[in-house]
Structure formats: structure tokens, C-alpha cells
Amino acid sequence: DADVTQTPRNRITKTGKRIMLECSQTKGHDRMYWYRQDPGLGLRLIYYSFDVKDINKGEISDGYSVSRQAQAKFSLSLESAIPNQTALYFCATSEGQGPRNQPQHFGDGTRLSIL
Amino acid sequence: DQQVKQNSPSLSVQEGRISILNCDYTNSMFDYFLWYKKYPAEGPTFLISISSIKDKNEDGRFTVFLNKSAKHLSLHIVPSQPGDSAVYFCAASALGSGNQFYFGTGTSLTVIP
Numbered sequence: 001d002a003d004v005t006q007t008p009r010n011r012i013t014k015t016g017k018r019i020m021l022e023c024s025q026t027k028g029h030d031r032m033y034w035y036r037q038d039p040g041l042g043l044r045l046i047y048y049s050f051d052v053k054d055i056n057k058g059e060i061s062d063g064y065s066v067s068r069q070a071q072a073k074f075s076l077s078l079e080s081a082i083p084n085q086t087a088l089y090f091c092a093t094s095e096g097q098g099p100r101n102q103p104q105h106f107g108d109g110t111r112l113s114i115l
Numbered sequence: 116d117q118q119v120k121q122n123s124p125s126l127s128v129q130e131g132r133i134s135i136l137n138c139d140y141t142n143s144m145f146d147y148f149l150w151y152k153k154y155p156a157e158g159p160t161f162l163i164s165i166s167s168i169k170d171k172n173e174d175g176r177f178t179v180f181l182n183k184s185a186k187h188l189s190l191h192i193v194p195s196q197p198g199d200s201a202v203y204f205c206a207a208s209a210l211g212s213g214n215q216f217y218f219g220t221g222t223s224l225t226v227i228p
Contacts, residue, residue, distance in 0.1 A: 042219050094214055101208045104161070
């Protein structure tokens, strides 16, 4: 079983619809992240959470919201989807302990297409 | 503005030879750097890291070099194997940034048997 699971893996929807992408992890990590990947732009951070009560905006949070329902669950919502939100979305986790930054562990991604 | 850049979108190398992937950054506060490897339909997987107190870190066939004055890092794979064919991302973060990483755009490596 995957340590970081994203659902759904693929989604096609229409402009204006509300979409929720879900992420769950069994790694026991405190920190969770949502990224999007666009061709030629690499991965960009949307939101991150250090624990259930701590949510932070990333580089490109406009048009998105998140919910940290439990230590193991972090969901990303598009309240009213628009075509330029078509992208590959990744959830990631990392440990929260220690003085140094830690590598992040990624799920396999959700490919979202908005028509 | 792209703070981490990978200027070569693709690279082809013969099996057994050395692969060198390059990455440049602009933010002098970055002090921790990672390389990730990504296969199609999978998420990136962590490969190797280096902190700014070092200029080299080795793990088996993989070595990362850091040149702080040039704000440049490189990943060397020796010898290259067909299974190394993947997209490689470099990423950088600054201490105190809350583990926020900035990613490059990736280099697609093809190792030819």
C-alpha cells in the first residue's frame, strides 16, 4: 500500500464545478503539502499544513482552499473550477521534527482537467 | 520569478556513461537542496540531498555537488543505467522557511542501452 494516497487519480469536470481532491497518509508525518505541476513550470506550492490547526498559503493559493481533517488527511478544494486550474496535483508529507528541513514524500498525483 | 532553474529540458546518455544534470538558483538564503526522480504516472521520489555546509554528497551511483559561490548544483550518475531514465527535479529551501521547497522545471534523462 502507498504511504501517501491521492484520490481520485484522474478527474474531468466542467468550469464552475466544485472539486475536492483528497490525500491521506500512513507515514505518521505532521506536515502535509499540496502542489500543482504545469508543463514547463515544475512544481509550485499551493498550501501547506504543519498540523491540524496550522494551515498556510503557498506560492499560488488563489482559487484554492484546504482542510486538514486529521493528522493523516489533507484535502484540496477548488470552489469554482476554471480551465487554467487544469494541471497535475501532488500531495506530499514530511516529518516535522528536527532543526533542518526534511525531504518531502509524494503521492502519485491527481490529473485534473477542467473543460 | 523562477528561483530554481534547470535549463536543460532533456538529456540523452549512453548506458555506462556519466549523466550530469544541472541546476541553478538565485536565492542566496537557500541552504538545503534535494534531487527528486519522477517516473511517468508516479509522484517524485527523493533521491539525494545536500546542505550548504557541504560541497559534495555521495550515495552509491549518485553524487550531488554544490557550488555556493556560483549558486549551482549538479547531480552526477555514474554509471548510468536504463532504469535511470526519468525526469529529475532539483529543489531548494531556506532554513526557517517552514520546509517550503522551490522546485526546478525538471530535466528528462534518457539512458540509451
